[in-house]
Amino acid sequence: MDMTRFVNTFGRYLRQKYGEKVHKVSVNASFTCPNRDGSKGIGGCTFCNNASFSPGSTKAGDISEQIRQAQEKVGARTGAKKFIAYFQSYSNTYGSLEDLKRYYDEALAQPGVIGLAVGTRPDCVPDPVLKLLSGYQDQGYEVWLELGLQSSFDHTLEQINRGHSYSDYEDAVIRAKKYGLKLCTHLIVGLPGEDPEDSLVSFDRVIELGVDAIKIHPLHIVKGTQMARQWRKGEVRELTMESYTDVLAKMILRSPEGLLFHRLTGSGERQYLLSPEWTMHKWDVLGALYKKLETS
Ligand code: SF4
Secondary structure, three states, rough: HHHHOOOEEEHHHHHHHHOOOOOEEEEOOOOOOOOOOOOOOOOOOOOHHHHHOOOOOOOOOOHHHHHHHHHHHHHHHHOOOOEEEEEOOOOOOOOOOOHHHHHHHHHHHHOEEEEEEEOHHHHHHHHHHHHHHHHHHHOOOOEEEEEEEOOOOHHHHHHOOOOOOOHHHHHHHHHHHHHEEEEEEEEEEEOOOOOOOOOHHHHHHHHHHHOOOEEEEOEEOOOOOOOHHHHHHOOOOOOOOOHHHHHHHHHHHOOOOOOOOEEOOOOOOOOEEEEHEEEEHHHHHHHHHHHHHHHH
């Protein structure tokens, strides 16, 4: 199964650019999130149990040591010698500029680290932070800003308690592009109140804004979330693998040339996942997607 026949994968982009394998290694710098600490909200997004979707991340703490350990593990598995430090857990631009610079500098100082991927919320990227990130890019580092959007529909964002609007996202994208940053947007298929096909509308909207990459995953209902409670009461409709791969195939087939896919699915972690069970079987999902792409 050679997915690169149909999809411009991030892995292939990195291999072509650097002439060898480059892998992301997760870093947990102990950030929090404005949707949890009270400045925007306290409950967080209804689907969020951060531990469940940062499966690769280690415990918060010493950044150099986290990277060293992750490099050892990923390097042994893949043979990669070059890495991107992925600030993944919570909102990784939510801090003072001095702290952010210190964390990013420390990550970039590790042997083999050639860049940064910084995951955050659209309402958490003031201009000084964008300038800081673009400064690393100017020094030759591979820098990606990853914006969690999940849906372009304000009624959905409200329903899942995101605490930001689609216009916050548009504003972030426009400003980040002014700084020349490469942008990846995260979308979730199957959110409550949406048909899977609604994700196609969100996809089209973010593409029109000119993002460089997309990260897609199916809605996971995980323990310890508000959505888990709604699901137990029968208030959340489950996404099927069939409808997920249908929508994903449509996204891939309508992608503009050059759009990168950082991720095509997310694997549910057994210890957290309540539903849907099929998300634990990443290769089944990719196999089903591949068949659809082959026959379309
Ligand atoms: S998904 Fe992100 S923005 Fe939402 S509560 Fe979790 S960490 Fe915060």
